Amino acid sequence: MRLRKSYLFLSALAILAFSSCKQEDPNLIVRTNLPMEGAQEVPAKNTAANGSIDVSYNTSTKTLSYTVRWNSLTGNIVGFHIHGVATKGFNAGIIQNFSGYSTAQTGTFSGTFFVDGVVVKEEDLLRGAYYINIHTPTNPGGEIRAQILLQ
Numbered sequence: 001m002r003l004r005k006s007y008l009f010l011s012a013l014a015i016l017a018f019s020s021c022k023q024e025d026p027n028l029i030v031r032t033n034l035p036m037e038g039a040q041e042v043p044a045k046n047t048a049a050n051g052s053i054d055v056s057y058n059t060s061t062k063t064l065s066y067t068v069r070w071n072s073l074t075g076n077i078v079g080f081h082i083h084g085v086a087t088k089g090f091n092a093g094i095i096q097n098f099s100g101y102s103t104a105q106t107g108t109f110s111g112t113f114f115v116d117g118v119v120v121k122e123e124d125l126l127r128g129a130y131y132i133n134i135h136t137p138t139n140p141g142g143e144i145r146a147q148i149l150l151q
């Protein structure tokens with residue numbers, strides 16, 4: 001009888017432990033610390049500036065969330081955008097201007113981006129055809145860049 005009570009107690013404890021574990025969302029794709037660097041610019045830039053981006057894409061809500069970190073830029077930011085459609089090694093036009101960010105040489109900025117299926121297509125996002133670019137007076141075409149890679 002004592003063994004049975006112990007078994008029931010341990011079974012209940014195991015069920016409670018597993019049910020309280022955080023469930024992974026199958027609709028969420030997360031990538032962290034994607035590098036932002038001058039080498040990704042086209043043409044490549046020789047700069048000490050660098051940074052990283054964290055992205056998460058929810059396939060059910062079609063929303064991309066991002067956090068961009070940068071430091072050691074050659075000057076204050078004069079442009080900060082998402083560009084597309086272009087994979088690594090290619091340039092593309094601006095599809096979203098950011099606003100409300102710090103223009104300082106070091107900073108962090110977070111936001112969201114809606115994949116509408118018309119201007120921004122999910123298949124392009126998933127194949128890495130969008131990138132984030134930071135522009136400075138010294139590098140008006142872009143000083144550091146990070147490709148948004150979800151795969």
